[in-house]
Amino acid sequence: MYYLIxxxxxxxxxxxxxxxxxxxxxxxxxxxxEFSGSQGKxxxxxxxxxxxxxxxxxxxxxxxxxxxxxxxxxKMEKNGLIYRQPTSYDGRxxxxxxxxxxxxxxxxxxxxxxxxxxxxxxxxxxxxxDVFFNVLEKMLExxxx
Numbered sequence: 001m002y003y004l005i006x007x008x009x010x011x012x013x014x015x016x017x018x019x020x021x022x023x024x025x026x027x028x029x030x031x032x033x034e035f036s037g038s039q040g041k042x043x044x045x046x047x048x049x050x051x052x053x054x055x056x057x058x059x060x061x062x063x064x065x066x067x068x069x070x071x072x073x074x075k076m077e078k079n080g081l082i083y084r085q086p087t088s089y090d091g092r093x094x095x096x097x098x099x100x101x102x103x104x105x106x107x108x109x110x111x112x113x114x115x116x117x118x119x120x121x122x123x124x125x126x127x128x129x130d131v132f133f134n135v136l137e138k139m140l141e142x143x144x145x
Contacts, residue, residue, distance in 0.1 A: 044109045
């Protein structure tokens with residue numbers, strides 16, 4: 001039984017390193033001269049949405065604190081990738097809208113993220129990925145009990 005706990009603790013250390021490695025990889029995307037990898041991830045998220053998107057949606061999607069999301073969105077706005085538009089029903093609530101400049105990067109962002117996903121899953125069957133995600137979801141569910 002303790003074997004599993006020790007394995008998870010070691011896995012956590014490896015996962016932290018892997019997340020850092022993944023973040024660095026994302027930051028090397030070809031669009032880096034124009035915006036960071038983190039901005040590219042958010043841009044990809046925004047481009048994939050069909051409903052209105054607000055800062056809270058980005059916070060939830062990426063597990064960001066409000067202050068972190070605010071700074072990220074400010075940088076994206078400064079880079080001309082997005083703009084924020086107040087809603088008609090609450091002037092404090094602002095929709096995040098991809099600008100024309102942001103739309104120009106759609107194909108590049110999708111290509112970068114798809115390439116990274118292909119690299120990450122190389123040699124792993126869809127069945128094995130399903131098992132991995134199912135086990136991970138179940139373990140997280142067990143921890144929340």
